[in-house]
Amino acid sequence: MVLSPAERSYIYDSLKSPDVARTDSRKYNQFRPLKATCYFLPNSNGSSRIFKADSLECITSVKANVIKTKDLSQLINVEVDIQGQRDDSPLCQDLSTFLTKSLIDSFDVKTLQLTDKFYYQLFIDIVILSIPADFQNSSYTLYSLISLTSMGTYLALKTTRLPLLTSSTNDKEIEEEPSFSDDWESSTYLISKESNFKPTLLFIVGVVGNNVIIDPSMEEEEVLEHGFCIGFNNNKIVPPVQSVMLSTVDGKAFSQSTLFKAMDMVKEIGAPVVEALDAIADQEFDEFDSAF
Amino acid sequence: MSRLELYSPEGIRIDGRRFNELRQFTSQLNTHPNVSDGSSYVQQGNSKVICLVQGPMESLSNTNAGGASKLDHNGPILSININYPPFANNVRKKRMRNDRRLQELCVVLKRCFLKTIVSKNYARTVIEVNITVLSMDGGLLACCCNAITLALIDAGIALYDYVSAISIGLYNQIPLLDMNTLEENDLSFITIGVVGDSDKLNLVLCEDKLPLDNLEALISLGIEGCHRIKQLMDEQVRLVGTDLLSKKQ
Numbered sequence: 001m002v003l004s005p006a007e008r009s010y011i012y013d014s015l016k017s018p019d020v021a022r023t024d025s026r027k028y029n030q031f032r033p034l035k036a037t038c039y040f041l042p043n044s045n046g047s048s049r050i051f052k053a054d055s056l057e058c059i060t061s062v063k064a065n066v067i068k069t070k071d072l073s074q075l076i077n078v079e080v081d082i083q084g085q086r087d088d089s090p091l092c093q094d095l096s097t098f099l100t101k102s103l104i105d106s107f108d109v110k111t112l113q114l115t116d117k118f119y120y121q122l123f124i125d126i127v128i129l130s131i132p133a134d135f136q137n138s139s140y141t142l143y144s145l146i147s148l149t150s151m152g153t154y155l156a157l158k159t160t161r162l163p164l165l166t167s168s169t170n171d172k173e174i175e176e177e178p179s180f181s182d183d184w185e186s187s188t189y190l191i192s193k194e195s196n197f198k199p200t201l202l203f204i205v206g207v208v209g210n211n212v213i214i215d216p217s218m219e220e221e222e223v224l225e226h227g228f229c230i231g232f233n234n235n236k237i238v239p240p241v242q243s244v245m246l247s248t249v250d251g252k253a254f255s256q257s258t259l260f261k262a263m264d265m266v267k268e269i270g271a272p273v274v275e276a277l278d279a280i281a282d283q284e285f286d287e288f289d290s291a292f
Numbered sequence: 293m294s295r296l297e298l299y300s301p302e303g304i305r306i307d308g309r310r311f312n313e314l315r316q317f318t319s320q321l322n323t324h325p326n327v328s329d330g331s332s333y334v335q336q337g338n339s340k341v342i343c344l345v346q347g348p349m350e351s352l353s354n355t356n357a358g359g360a361s362k363l364d365h366n367g368p369i370l371s372i373n374i375n376y377p378p379f380a381n382n383v384r385k386k387r388m389r390n391d392r393r394l395q396e397l398c399v400v401l402k403r404c405f406l407k408t409i410v411s412k413n414y415a416r417t418v419i420e421v422n423i424t425v426l427s428m429d430g431g432l433l434a435c436c437c438n439a440i441t442l443a444l445i446d447a448g449i450a451l452y453d454y455v456s457a458i459s460i461g462l463y464n465q466i467p468l469l470d471m472n473t474l475e476e477n478d479l480s481f482i483t484i485g486v487v488g489d490s491d492k493l494n495l496v497l498c499e500d501k502l503p504l505d506n507l508e509a510l511i512s513l514g515i516e517g518c519h520r521i522k523q524l525m526d527e528q529v530r531l532v533g534t535d536l537l538s539k540k541q
Contacts (some may be wrong), residue, residue, distance in 0.1 A: 043382050043427045055326035059426065061379035070535060079386075083375060087389065125379045129424060130327040193506060282296045 002138055003222050014221040016209040023219045029269050031215045034151070038159040044047060046160030046190070050152045054217065056145065057129040060152040064190070065121040066114060066178060072104050074119050075112050080149065082128040082142075091142055098146055098202065098229065099124070099153060102240055106233050108197040113191060115169045118178050120162065120190070124153055127157045132218065140221035140285050143204065143244040146229055149213065150202035151277060157199045158281035160190040199228060200233040201273065205262040206246055207254050212262040225252040228262050232270035237263050298462045298475055306474055307337075314458070314470045314517055317524050319438070321446045321532040330447025334439040337472060338429035339340045343439035343448040361423035363418070367411030372398045372421045374436065382473070397433055397497075402497040404485055407442060410450040419449065428473040431459045433483045433497055438521060445529055453488030456521040457495055460514040462486070462506055467513045482510055486518035 003011070014021040020028040033053050041047035046062035069075070080095040081087065103124075112120045126149050131142060162188060163180040181187075191197060206216035207226040216224060227246035231238040241263070245251065298306055305311070315337030323342065324331040330345035348368060363369060366393030374394045378386045401421075409419070421443065423436050437457035444451055461471045461481035471481050480502050486509070493511070504512070 010538075041379065041427050043429070044379050045486075053326070055324070056325070057324070059424075061377070063379055063384045065384070079378070080409055081375075081377060085422070123384050125384075127375070127377050127424065129324070129342070171320070214495070 008223050020211050028213050029265050038248045046156045048152050048155035058148050058152040059127045060156040061125045062156045063123045064162055066118050066165055067121045068117055070119050075119055076103050078124045080126045082227050083130050101201045102202055102231050105239050106200045115178055139249045140218055141245055146202050147204040154277055155281055156198050156203055161187040162190055200231045203230050203266045207258050212265055219248045226254045230266045232266055309465055310422045312469050319528045321442055322452045330443045333441035334435050334438050336431055336435050339431055339435050340426040340450050341435040341439045343443040344422045345443040345448050346417035348414045363416045368414035369418045370402050372401050375424045380428045400497050407459045408451050412449050434458050437485050455485045456515050456518040457485035458517040460510045467510045469513055469517045484514045486515050
């Protein structure tokens with residue numbers, strides 16, 4: 001939507017005020033409602049569908065392949081496809097690199113290790129089903145999608161199942177191709193339930209004056225002065241911590257204190273978000289139930 | 293010839309069906325009420341397809357070039373777009389956005405639906421159809437066609453009747469209804485779309501060689517299958533319709 005100058009200044013002033021009055025009366029650290037389902041793609045190892053009430057929807061699939069390298073940048077491939085946008089558009093490319101980098105930085109190579117020589121290669125494909133119709137005419141960018149896609153990736157990775165390896169894991173001396181069990185019932189999780197490793201989550205924080213807000217909506221993005229993308233893993237802030245342009249007008253510099261304020265907020269809300277996502281991933285879904 | 297036994301001497305196919313049995317058909321309407329005017333989800337066996345319809349509207353939503361000059365005075369401009377993500381098939385394969393096979397399918401679907409939509413009601417408008425294939429296990433065109441029919445109904449666009457489509461293959465003189473990927477890879481098949489409960493075909497596509505003397509058997513089995521699918525879609529539409537009506541009161 002395109003806001004009039006009066007609307008802009010109204011939203012700006014209310015966001016800037018000390019009690020942070022948001023357009024949808026959320027608290028500064030409150031997300032919009034999200035819904036998610038998993039395990040609905042029979043042709044993929046892991047899948048998730050996550051969507052917001054405002055219609056942005058993200059479908060993620062994880063497919064695994066076996067290759068003979070341990071270079072993480074080859075083992076993890078993320079591709080983002082946004083309906084109505086070219087594959088090589090800056091938005092798609094930026095989202096892909098953001099996610100790839102954040103995953104590679106913290107990924108535990110051991111989870112991908114199959115045998116001494118062979119590793120799993122993961123292809124993470126993300127489809128954004130539709131973008132708002134007024135996207136072309138408006139000043140907000142869609143970088144707030146980063147947080148939605150990272151949650152989708154988190155769920156998809158959490159629910160990724162791989163067939164059981166039947167050959168031995170020790171193939172340093174012997175030339176042997178890994179072989180797998182045909183039985184899908186005996187498949188194992190890529191990230192086992194006991195493991196401490198968790199994929200990195202990315203949070204998008206908007207900055208207005210001295211205030212920071214999580215998960216800015218479209219209207220709010222139009223008046224934001226700045227935005228941060230902050231990674232969160234195992235109760236810690238992890239790279240990337242980066243500034244992102246959430247709107248193309250009114251960019252202003254930010255102070256050190258707002259950056260720390262944003263990081264503190266992410267630290268505070270990160271754990272409940274992880275908990276909620278884990279609860280969704282633990283739910284039992286039937287592949288043949290319709291996810292829609 | 294494949295090493296798989298596609299049709300056993302007892303008359304059982306590779307997934308346990310008889311020659312004239314459909315796969316499980318599930319459909320859902322109005323799945324994305326906020327982003328589109330009409331939306332649907334169709335699942336035939338392991339094939340899953342989402343369809344979003346925008347319109348009727350004055351100009352294409354995402355192209356700035358589509359001005360009023362391009363509009364048709366006699367009927368709607370139908371733009372159909374199939375999005376085939378790399379994960380939809382069993383083996384991951386990236387497709388170009390202008391993949392020729394997909395574009396051909398779009399043209400076939402467009403011709404079919406221009407005859408099905410009551411075009412005089414939609415002069416000088418644009419109807420945009422976006423299909424996303426989530427998972428494909430045979431019957432791409434048939435799934436897309438069924439999904440578009442449902443999404444158009446959900447969008448409230450006037451149609452003369454349902455178009456329901458199905459693929460039928462040929463195995464040694466025996467027609468097989470609703471093929472899956474394994475069967476499609478080895479056998480030649482034809483996809484037909486039937487208008488409502490009639491015997492009229494609005495869509496026929498055959499990309500393989502088929503002996504002409506078997507065509508009639510294939511099409512008559514296909515028509516039966518289409519009628520069944522039409523029935524299933526109609527049930528779903530009525531279910532959603534009564535649900536909507538009860539909410540309004």
